[in-house]
Amino acid sequence: MKGLGELERSIMDILWAENTPLTAREVGRLIEDRDLAPTTVMTVLDRLARKGFLNRTRDGRAWRYQPAASRDAYVAELMLEALDLTGDRDAALTRFARAVSGSEAEILLKALTELEEE
Amino acid sequence: MKGLGELERSIMDILWAENTPLTAREVGRLIEDRDLAPTTVMTVLDRLARKGFLNRTRDGRAWRYQPAASRDAYVAELMLEALDLTGDRDAALTRFARAVSGSEAEILLKALTELEEE
DNA sequence: CCACCTCTCTACAGGACGTAGTACTACCCC
DNA sequence: GGGGTAGTACTACGTCCTGTAGAGAGGTGG
Numbered sequence: 001m002k003g004l005g006e007l008e009r010s011i012m013d014i015l016w017a018e019n020t021p022l023t024a025r026e027v028g029r030l031i032e033d034r035d036l037a038p039t040t041v042m043t044v045l046d047r048l049a050r051k052g053f054l055n056r057t058r059d060g061r062a063w064r065y066q067p068a069a070s071r072d073a074y075v076a077e078l079m080l081e082a083l084d085l086t087g088d089r090d091a092a093l094t095r096f097a098r099a100v101s102g103s104e105a106e107i108l109l110k111a112l113t114e115l116e117e118e
Numbered sequence: 119m120k121g122l123g124e125l126e127r128s129i130m131d132i133l134w135a136e137n138t139p140l141t142a143r144e145v146g147r148l149i150e151d152r153d154l155a156p157t158t159v160m161t162v163l164d165r166l167a168r169k170g171f172l173n174r175t176r177d178g179r180a181w182r183y184q185p186a187a188s189r190d191a192y193v194a195e196l197m198l199e200a201l202d203l204t205g206d207r208d209a210a211l212t213r214f215a216r217a218v219s220g221s222e223a224e225i226l227l228k229a230l231t232e233l234e235e236e
Numbered sequence: 237c238c239a240c241c242t243c244t245c246t247a248c249a250g251g252a253c254g255t256a257g258t259a260c261t262a263c264c265c266c
Numbered sequence: 267g268g269g270g271t272a273g274t275a276c277t278a279c280g281t282c283c284t285g286t287a288g289a290g291a292g293g294t295g296g
Contacts, residue, residue: 005252005253007254024273039274047252071203071205071206072213075213079197080218082199082200085192086190092190093226094225094229097226098229098233099198104207105233111215113227123285124284126285157287158285161286178294179241179243179294237296240294241295244290244292245290255280257277257278258278260273260274261275262274263270265271
């Protein structure tokens with residue numbers, strides 16, 4: 001899957017935050033801090049769509065972009081991918097479990113026990 | 119932290135597999151599949167050390183390289199890093215918990231409950 | 237002294253990413 | 267209907283990372 005660049009991530013963040021598909025112009029307006037040319041935003045949106053991170057649909061002449069997956073799904077996938085790098089998944093998972101902070105450990109625990117109950 | 123390239127990862131894999139520090143020459147001998155120049159191996163080892171993935175100590179004129187952290191620690195860190203990308207850690211964790219397969223869920227669960235008991 | 241090992245330094249090509257210009261088309265307002 | 271505007275597609279360029287490796291320097295063993 002591969003990670004995203006910084007600008008790519010900023011743009012994904014914007015699209016993940018909005019829950020409605022945006023046009024390049026709208027995205028550009030939401031990135032105020034950086035003074036980017038409109039074409040820059042379009043190029044990045046295009047690349048993101050090409051990489052499968054975004055879906056786009058026509059809206060008149062413009063495209064509307066929308067994340068192909070939720071940010072959580074993306075993050076979870078990244079985590080699984082990291083996990084795949086190890087030869088010993090169990091050891092890595094154990095290590096991970098020890099590394100998450102207390103409150104997060106509880107979240108995990110809760111999700112896992114709910115899983116079992118189903 | 120950032121991910122590793124393919125050759126970098128192969129070399130880390132070799133060093134993670136051995137539990138003794140190796141010289142560039144030794145690493146080179148262990149990568150048989152690719153026909154790499156010795157300097158290539160040295161360059162990559164050097165970069166890995168510079169990035170903090172390897173520690174090196176002198177052995178006569180040669181350096182001996184050894185992983186700075188275990189593979190599990192590396193993987194766990196990558197997972198935490200992925201987790202940091204989200205705004206909603208809980209949602210991502212829940213999602214992750216649901217995504218791991220059954221036996222792995224148990225490993226996680228075990229590690230987490232052991233944590234609580236301590 | 238010579239061959240050789242190992243090191244350090246430097247280099248270069250290819251790909252990803254940030255950034256943007258150009259050229260073309262469709263549309264709206266006056 | 268003509269010009270500004272918005273939007274698209276295509277192309278481009280610099281930079282950084284990575285894979286790959288050569289050149290040169292300085293010991294080391296025979």
